[in-house]
Amino acid sequence: MNLHRKPIPVQEAVERVMEHRKTGKIDKVDISESDQRILAEDILATHPIPPFDKSPYDGFALRSEDTINLSKENAGEFVVTETVGAGHLASQPLKKGEAVRIMTGAEIPDGADCVAMFEICQTFEMNGQSWMALKRPLEKGQNIIPKGSETSQEQCLVKAGTKVNPGVMALLATFGYSEVSVYRKPKIGIFATGTELLEVSEPLIPGKIRNSNAYMIVSQIERAGGEAYYYGKLVDDFDTCFEAVHNALAEVDVLITTGGVSVGDFDLMPAIYEKLEANVLFNKVAMRPGSVTTVAVADGKLLFGLSGNPSACYVGFELFTYPVIQSYLGREEVYHRRIQATLGNDFKKPNPFTRFVRGFIDYEEGKVVVKPAGIDKSAIVTSLALTDAFIMLPAGTRGFEKGATVEALLLDRPNGQEHF
Amino acid sequence: MNLHRKPIPVQEAVERVMEHRKTGKIDKVDISESDQRILAEDILATHPIPPFDKSPYDGFALRSEDTINLSKENAGEFVVTETVGAGHLASQPLKKGEAVRIMTGAEIPDGADCVAMFEICQTFEMNGQSWMALKRPLEKGQNIIPKGSETSQEQCLVKAGTKVNPGVMALLATFGYSEVSVYRKPKIGIFATGTELLEVSEPLIPGKIRNSNAYMIVSQIERAGGEAYYYGKLVDDFDTCFEAVHNALAEVDVLITTGGVSVGDFDLMPAIYEKLEANVLFNKVAMRPGSVTTVAVADGKLLFGLSGNPSACYVGFELFTYPVIQSYLGREEVYHRRIQATLGNDFKKPNPFTRFVRGFIDYEEGKVVVKPAGIDKSAIVTSLALTDAFIMLPAGTRGFEKGATVEALLLDRPNGQEHF
Known part of the structure; x- marks a missing residue:
């Protein structure tokens, strides 16, 4: 087990993962x-x-040459031969002196080349025949949406x-x-690790907590467009664990484990990577939270060893697993959209490492504002529920004041960006 | 058929609809x-x-009173009795002069009231026993996250x-x-009307177009959280139509029809409302597009008569049907979020009526920018595909220039607002 891990920058970690990106199958x-x-x-x-010359109004289809010289003093009179509704066709071509009553969206009859709106026409009956009178000229093409114009x-x-x-x-x-x-949606397998984990339906007992990361990640996978397979909890026995991980890897495109990647006495993922002969791309990232995030490749498939800490797990998924899923889905904009925003609250913690603060987007007077979701202790538990953005605070800074310009990653937008 | 319809303001139309809102069942x-x-x-x-006093670090759990007076010159030595990992409990209470090796997340043993991080401790073996040496005092509660503190x-x-x-x-x-x-997701039924409509799988024939509104609305319903039931196309025969609408109304919470609400010669919805003895809440709204949007109530259920024009249909759904679905879903913020944004392109059309321009949200240097999605003719067809916001332009204005402050409704955010 390598206790002396060398942290690499976030950007480099993302690049190492994305060297192993794949594009998915097509259904x-x-x-x-x-x-x-x-x-x-x-x-x-x-x-x-439109697929045909179309009338944008209810009116009368005419030959424009029949309307030359029409005026208040010199009205033209037209025989109304038929009515054409949307979806219907005129029964015959329009001839000199004729008009066709036409409804919005209907096809212009052959022979007609303009439409007079109802509002400028007078209609009357004469000898059992419908007539229409018009007192102004129309131009060729007037009130016609030509085929293919849109x-x-x-x-x-x-x-x-x-x-x-x-x-x-x-x-x-x-x-x-x-x-x-x-x-096709990529299949993403999930294992939870940790002897302290109870199932959701189990009563709480001393020293234990319920397994929340698996449910959280299933939801993150589905939001990202993947198909989640939860394999349950890895037990403490190494051989059984190895077998389970090895078998799952054959069934999925990508495998995620949560927990078991720290340097604590009971963390077993590093030994599993070794026995799988996996190529460990990195096992420490210069960021908070999620510095112990580990990514390895075995049999050409990516294994994400996310932290057991819920916030670190959440961040690790969105930074490293999300863009891999987008690649499977054939997207060009594989990364979360990164925008400039105004910090909505003080965030006074110094940042020795790049920090991804859980936050949410708001809008105030035309500005995009991003607010930390868990700045006080009592909000730590609910901060992930509110989160729809990460506030990216660079390393080496001493905290930020309300009103400062910061960068934010948007987690639930349908569009992203091509470069990290 | 009422040809002389009186347009009512959008706000009033929304209020008339929402008087008939209901809250859905619970599953x-x-x-x-x-x-x-x-x-x-x-x-x-x-x-x-946390559910118990918890260690935030890997270290040694101790009694603070055992560390009083410790210094570089006066180191204290502690018998390490056992190791406790996360999810495990110490086997016995800690006694004077003892230390328990403890991992991050583990429960503090009874008797201990502080944790010394590994980094400040020296460990050594003596007579087959593990020992730990410490050269500074710790305070009661130091490095312990108390039960219930979050x-x-x-x-x-x-x-x-x-x-x-x-x-x-x-x-x-x-x-x-x-x-x-x-x-429970409300059941929303959909009928398409219009003799010009072909099914998606049918080849195009002269004068006809394919039915796109039904598929579009199914997608809008599901984005809004409802369950969509597409009943197909209403035929031309009045009695058959009436029967179909009447039967569907018994099966769903809300019924949508598209098309058939204009004053054209072939629009049959008004007659159906009459025979249903429906209370027509309005049949004209002072807005563009979607002015012919009609909403009625029959047997206590809302019937939305949306326009057959795709853009008008889309707008009518998001303004009037969306908040009704949110009410069924027990949400407080039933309306789309309305924000101030900067107009990203000129929009020079005058607005005799309130106009809802299809647009999309972008972010530029900390500002929210909204851009019309179909300003040139060639983009009319694709504008709905790009749309994730409506730009709300008030009546009586002469168009807006790039850079102007406008209001925008956000269509795909999980959070909305309580008032229209």
């Missing part, structure tokens, strides 16, 4: 199963929009790597994507 | 099924945190109405909530 799913999934194909306009055929509308949301869903339906290619 | 679910659900009970600390028993940690996220999940597990009360 074809029904459109109704595609919500919130990540597209594995560009979505193209399979036809122009989108031309084959134009790329949404790129692969985008998450499906209600608007993307509308595009998929519009362009007939009844089946769509999406990235 | 008990396993903790593993509770992710992203809305809590229907306050989460209390079922035990103090959270006292029965303290409310998370309130009912909160969405379960990874941090809330950690609290549920910590405090033994193996089952948890959550609000």
Whole structure:
């Protein structure tokens, strides 16, 4: 066991992990199963929009040449031949002196090249025939949305790597994507370690605490777009542990363990890495919390040894595991979005190491404000519940005052950024 | 059919709808099924945190009175009786002159009242016995996290109405909530209307477009936390339509129709409301898009008649249906969060009515910037895909320039606000 661990900078740790990133497999799913999934194909306009010359108003479709010279003094009169609603077609081409009553969204009849809105037309009946009178000229193309004017055929509308949301869903339906290619969710296995851990349903007994990290990480994995498999708690016996980790590794894309990576007397993960002949990428990171985060590669698969401390575990996942999941999902913006924000409260602790403070985003008078979620002792327990951002405080600083400009990582935005 | 509709202000329309809000039923679910659900009970600390006096460091637990007068010149020597790891208990109370080797997170042995960190202790063996030497005094309570110092028993940690996220999940597990009360998702039915609509899998034919609103709304319902039931397309025949709407209404909490609410010749929803003896709350709203949005109440259930135009349909849902779903889910902050933001592009259209411009949020140098998603014609089709906010532009304005302060509604944040 290596007791003298050399801490590496966060940036370098992220880079070492991402050297082992992979892109996931692709599945074809029904459109109704595609919500919130990540597209594995560009979505193209399979036809122009609008797909035909379309009326934007209720009115009368006409030939513009029939309206030349019309004025208040010189009204034109048109025979109304038929009515065309959206989804219907005129039964015959429009001829000289004729008008077709047309509804919003309907296709312009052949022969017509403009639309007069209801508001500028007078209608009347004469000899059992509908007529329409117009007192002004119209130009060719007036009040017509030309075929293809909003989108031309084959134009790329949404790129692969985008998450499906209600608007993307509308595009998929519009362009007939009844089946769509999406990235398969990576399978992420989880083991909890620690003899002090009780199951959630067990009563509390002296010296023990309940296992909360496993449930927390399942939720983080699913928020990140992965598929979580909780394998339960590793027991104290080394051989049984090794067997369990070895078998799970064959079933998943990525394996996470929580706890067991410190240098305490009972921490067994380092020995398991050794027997797996895993390549340990790092076992100490110059950051707080989560400095004991360990990442190794065995059989080409990433093993994340996250801390047993809930906050350190949470931070380790979002910094190192989250971007790996995004890579499996074919995303370009694999990292959490990093923004500048105004610090909403004093944070006076000095930072000998880069610190990731649990915080939440707020908005005040056009500014983005980020507030630490657990600054006083009584909020330590609830701070993770409030967290939707990390405040990144650089090493070597002596704390920050309210109003200072700081960097924040946004944890629950659908869009991220390409570089850490 | 009422052709002379009186538009009412958005605020009043929202209030009329919300007079008919209801709170949903409550279900008990396993903790593993509770992710992203809305809590229907306050989460209390079922035990103090920490649940026992705990060591924050690896070190030696001692009696502080044994360390009085210790100094460089006057070292104290202690018999190390045993080692206690996290999750374990000392086998016997600590007596005068004794020390217990203790790991981070472990319970302080009875009799001990302070912890000396490894770094300030020397260890040695003598006569087959482990000893520890210390050269400074410790105070009573030093390096001990007292039982209950972070959270006292029965303290409310998370309130009912909160969405379960990874941090809330950690609290549920910590405090033994193996089952948890959550609000049942309201059932929201959807009908599409319009003879121009094709199914997604059908090839495009002249004059027709594919039905995209139903898929879009299913996604909006699920993002809002509801359960969507798509009943398909209403046919042209009135009696069949009426039967379908009437039957669906018996099965769902809320019913949405898209299209059929204009004053065009083929719009049939108004007649259906009449035959249902529905109370029409309004059928015109002073806003763009979505002015024809109609909301009615039949058999105590809300019927949302959203526009057939995709953008108007999207806006109508988020303004009027979204807060109703949040009410079913027992949330206090039922409305989308409204913030001040900087307009990221010119928007020069005059606003005779309140306008809800599809936009997306960005962050620039500590400021929240909101950009219209479909300002040029070619972006109209993709604007809904980019949308995660509405830019609210008040009626009676002549457009806005880049850099102006505007109000924006955030559509995909877990937290909202109590008042519209």
